[in-house]
Each structure stands twice: as structure tokens, then as C-alpha cells.
Amino acid sequence: MIADLIRAYKSPAMEEILENISKFSFENLIIFIYGERGTEKEDLIKIILSYIPHSKIIKLPEEYGKKKFLSGHDNLVYIVKNFENIDISFLYGDKPFRCAIFVSDTDHEQLYKKNAISFELYEILSKSHKLYLPPLKERKQDIIPLADFFLKEISEFLNLPNKELSTEAKGAILNHQWIENVSELKRYLVKAFILTRHKKLTLKDIFGEYNDRLSIKGFLELKLGNFLKDFANIENSNLYETVIQEVEKALLSLVFGEAEGNQVKTAKILGINRKTLYKKLKHYNLI
Structure with a gap:
């Protein structure tokens, strides 16, 4: 599965990270993985560990006692996620280790500014091999391949036939x-996989019909799809004007209501001048 995960990454940022990992010499190596909450830091750890066969992992500070027990092992890997009061003396001991992986949602500069790490650890992280995971929305080349990978992973975990995404x-x-x-x-894919019986997952299966986080384009396409069926066989239906007016009226009504009837505020939110707003509100009988 690790090989499949690696193949799923198509963005230049991730390809560079994977290339750097493949060149690492795992001898007392210090790695700092950071990125927004929810980025695949755990998956990146798995990829790193795939280069260290038979590794013995110690999670610090949770397994500090285990450190003493395994300190003589050849393939020792330290993983540090909790920096509070961390004893970093293990980095300077006589016992060699393959690598020490520090993991955070923010970079070392921010951690130090927030007094979350000591100056000593700040210097160590400054000189470490830093692997920054950009937000998923900035790596669109990865999204569909990762989704396909996760669907396969879910199917194997549940021992069920695989499912795929519709266009x-x-x-x-x-x-x-x-x-x-x-x-x-x-989370979206697991839910859709479990709650559907058909093989091809639709937009509605993933997001639900009224999901608030659905993009404006996606939402309009979803709603207009059913609406257009009623106009398909009608000539001269003036469809363009009908749709534009209904969308504009709904938008004006929502923003005007959110602004509690304040036309100046409404105009600023919409990015139009007040005179234009007034004419439109009068046209749609909203004032």
C-alpha cells in the first residue's frame, strides 16, 4: 500500500518531498514534518519508515521508558509530536539512531514565538531536514489520485468491492x-462508501444535496440539473433570463437580510454601488 500511496502523489511539491526522502541517509538524521492540521503527516511518517526495515519506534515523551530498553537497537526511530517539556538528550547520546522525526502543525519559527519550544530545540529544528506539507487545496494534482487510493484502502479494510468516483x-x-x-x-469518502450500495459514487453521495461546503459552481450545477429537465423540450423558454433573475433575487435577498436591511453594508458585501443595489431591490420587490 505504501508504494500505491507514493504513486498517488502527482503535485510538484509532493514529488520533491518524496525525492528528498529517497535520498536521505538514515544515520542520526533529524526530520521536521510540518503542515496544516489534517495534512497527511502520518502517511509521510509511514513512507519514511518504509526506507528503514525492521525499525523500532519510540514515541517521545510517551514512551520514554522504552527508550532505555531499546537504546542498543540498530534501527531506532524516535517520533516526537508533543514538544512540551521534551527531553532532547537522546539526540546527543552515545547510542546511534536511524532518525528522529519531529511533527507539528506549525513551523519552528511560530513554535518558538509562541514559547512552545526551547531555543535549543529551535536551533535543532532550524538545521533539520524540513518537509513542509502544503494544504490539499494547493495540490489539486493530488486530490483525485489520493481519493482513488483511499477508496481502494477502504474497500480492502472492509473486504468489499472497490468503488469509483463519477465525473x-x-x-x-x-x-x-x-x-x-x-x-x-x-471522512467524506468513508461515509459515502459505507452509505451507498452502487459502485460509482456521485456528487450527492459525497457531499449530500444541501452541503454548505459545496462550491458555488458545484451547488448551482447540482440544483440546475433538475431544473433544466423541465425546460428541455420547451422552445423559447427564455431560460437564461429566468435562471439569472432567480439566482440574483435569491442572492440579493440573502445578503440584504444578513445585513439587516442596511443598503450601504449590502452594497459593500456584493461589490456594487448603492444606486445599482437600490434599483435591483426595487425591481425584485425586496423593499
């Missing part, structure tokens, strides 16, 4: 903001 689902997934990054993508 419309792929488009919506690419346009989604993924605020919580890969962790959010996984």
Missing part, C-alpha cells in the same frame, strides 16, 4: 476547499 463527483472534489485537508477528504 461530476471528481469535479466537485477538485473544487472543494478542503479546510481540514486530507482528513476531511477521508
Whole structure:
């Protein structure tokens, strides 16, 4: 599965990270993995460990006692996620280790400014091999291959036939903001996989019909799809004007209401001048 995961990464940023990992010499190596919450830091650790066969992992500070027990092992790997009051003396001991992996949601500069790490650890992280995971929305080349990989992973875990994404689902997934990054993508896919019986997952299977986080483009396409069926066989239906007016009226009504009837505030939110707003509100009988 690790090989499949590596193949799923198509973005230049991730390809560079993977190339750097493949060139590492794992001898007392210090690695600092950081990126937004929900980025695939755990998956990156798995990829790193795939280069160290038979590694013995010690999670610090949780398994500090285990450190003494395994300190003579040849393939020792330290993983540090909790920096509070961490004793970093293991980095300077006589016992060699393959690598020490420090993991954080923020970079070492921010950690130091927030007094979350000591100056000593700050200097160590400054000189470490830094692997920054960009947000998923900035790596669109990775989104669909990762989604396909996760669907395969889910099917194997549940021992069920694999499922695939429809064309419309792929488009919506690419346009989604993924605020919580890969962790959010996984949750959506697990839910859709479990709750559907058909093999091809649709946009509605992934996001639901009224999902608030659905992109504007995706939402309009979803709603207009059913609406257009009623006009398909009608000539001279004036469809363009009908759709534009309905969308504009709904937008004006929502923003005007959110602004509590304040026309100046409404105009600023919409990015139009007040006179234009007044004419439109009068046209749609909203004032």
C-alpha cells in the first residue's frame, strides 16, 4: 500500500518531498514534518519508515521508558509530536539512531514565538531536514489520485468491492476547499462508501444535496440539473433570463437580510454601488 500511496502523489511539491526522502541517509538524521492540521503527516511518517526495515519506534515523551530498553537497537526511530517539556538528550547520546522525526502543525519559527519550544530545540529544528506539507487545496494534482487510493484502502479494510468516483463527483472534489485537508477528504469518502450500495459514487453521495461546503459552481450545477429537465423540450423558454433573475433575487435577498436591511453594508458585501443595489431591490420587490 505504501508504494500505491507514493504513486498517488502527482503535485510538484509532493514529488520533491518524496525525492528528498529517497535520498536521505538514515544515520542520526533529524526530520521536521510540518503542515496544516489534517495534512497527511502520518502517511509521510509511514513512507519514511518504509526506507528503514525492521525499525523500532519510540514515541517521545510517551514512551520514554522504552527508550532505555531499546537504546542498543540498530534501527531506532524516535517520533516526537508533543514538544512540551521534551527531553532532547537522546539526540546527543552515545547510542546511534536511524532518525528522529519531529511533527507539528506549525513551523519552528511560530513554535518558538509562541514559547512552545526551547531555543535549543529551535536551533535543532532550524538545521533539520524540513518537509513542509502544503494544504490539499494547493495540490489539486493530488486530490483525485489520493481519493482513488483511499477508496481502494477502504474497500480492502472492509473486504468489499472497490468503488469509483463519477465525473461530476471528481469535479466537485477538485473544487472543494478542503479546510481540514486530507482528513476531511477521508471522512467524506468513508461515509459515502459505507452509505451507498452502487459502485460509482456521485456528487450527492459525497457531499449530500444541501452541503454548505459545496462550491458555488458545484451547488448551482447540482440544483440546475433538475431544473433544466423541465425546460428541455420547451422552445423559447427564455431560460437564461429566468435562471439569472432567480439566482440574483435569491442572492440579493440573502445578503440584504444578513445585513439587516442596511443598503450601504449590502452594497459593500456584493461589490456594487448603492444606486445599482437600490434599483435591483426595487425591481425584485425586496423593499
